[in-house]
Amino acid sequence: MDLSRDIEWVLTHLDDLAYRTVQHLWLTILAVFIGFLISFALAVVAVRRRRSYGPLLAVSDLLYTIPSLAIFAALISVTGISLLTVLIPLVIYTLVIFVRNIAAGFDSVSADVIEAADGLGYSSRTRLWRVEVPLALPLIIAGVRLATVSTIGLVTVTAVLGDSFGGLGFFILEGYRRSFPVELYIGATLSIGLALLADYSLARLQRRLTPWSTTAVVAKGALEPPLGAAP
């Protein structure tokens, strides 16, 4: 190990490190956002029409089993090396988390509250936005945390699509190819740091958005955030 060479590499690559970190975050946010919108719509349908819930989960589970490298390889022949090729697999992998957690969130709203809301004269749309969504929020945000953390890890794999993508994965792959461990470690450490920071911030956000929930609620069928609740 040549410490001065390592330090020199870091100092000469600060711009690169910043650029890749931002790219990493940007790819994560895009994938999580699109995945959330799709899943939210699907979960609303699943809760309103119970029979579609089972098949929906089965399909999203099945998609989750496809290896990411296989999807990238298959997509390259269709969409080429493009943002779309990067995003499609990332989005697909968020679905299994989101659909489960959003549907579990809606399920966690007690039947009495729904009955009272109907009896008081909420329309079904107002009930969704003013009652069901706020009450499902702890589990929905738990889903966002989980999906974000898992996507941050997965973004590194997109480095196989070439230098234009990969976020911090670029350094991991390049460090490996050049047998330059520091580059690899720094890429990996920053990716882990990003995941921890995102998880912590989202946990804080949940506390702020749901002052009425004294404890973290985890309902049946929901996936727990991996890192536990932030203080």
Next chain:
Amino acid sequence: MANALDVEFRHVSRRYGTVEAVHDLSLSVPAGKICVLVGPSGCGKTTTLKMVNRLIEPTGGQILIGGKDVTSQDPITLRRSIGYVIQQVGLMPHMTVADNVAVVPRLLGWDAKRIAERSDELLQLVGLEPGAYRDRYPAQLSGGERQRVGVARALAADPPVMLMDEPFGAVDPIVRDRLQNELLRLQEDLAKTILFVTHDIDEAIKMGDLIAVMQVGGFLAQFGPPAEILSNPSSEFVARFVGADRGLKRLSLRRVAELELQPPVSVRVGEPAETARGRLGEGELGYVLLVDDGDRPIGWLNSDSIPESGTLTEAMSESMSPTFSTRSTLKDALSQMLDADVMIGIVVDRNERVLGLVTVEQIAAALRETRATAA
């Protein structure tokens, strides 16, 4: 205040496939009266209630509120104009007490100032100090407090009709008695038309101006004032449902207020022990009632618990009697005294101040009277 409206059921039925939940129900509730729907589970009482605000649609017949068919009105608008209280209360866990009370005014688009004033006014009305309760979340309330918020919420937009589905079914008997008394007190001023569902015949007798006894299959077995149901059950089923102890149940028709309250012999905390000893001789009980500065009862003192000298403290009293309001029924008063294994109960006002005493003998005498008049 919105005038109460009458509610009329005309040949209403509801079937699920081949099963009939409500069968050809016709009854009419005059404006401003409490009508209790009572019966065993599966008798269709809740289904009947939910057809009024169209949470369940009738499969036949008509329901009229103030002469207007409910099915001719938009269900959402209709529900906002009818108060609704359910057993599990169903408060919104993510809203504060004030926001819960304000649900309907907000749906109706009232302005913020009017909403805030109204929710404070309602909290006061149901006995919750607005300053202390306004900003709490439902998880921070007791069962009784939640139910009060539920009632306030139902009253928020001053609806002419209220539907209450076992509203006091989930609270303990003593809290239930208090909530029932308070609803009756409110009703004296508000005079809403209330449809009230319960499976408890004692509650029906206490709360109802009119009682509809329903039978499995959604049949109306009998409809009339409580006294008539008790003295003149129309069928074997009603007689059995009302129970063999109809004489005892008549006590639910009478209130503590009707009795001549015995003046209490009382001493106040801080008074000298000699005063208590002196008063002990005044009554025939052998006990004096210890009260605090606000005349609220603390407990009984006898010759053993009063010290030789010094001043009286709260810790000296060893036993206490149950307390009731003047609106408590004689049946509730009797059963609370029997439960506490005492012969005397204390009647208090809204601020818990002592009004007087009631004895088991007085209630027994009242029981003899009612049996004599029924015969």
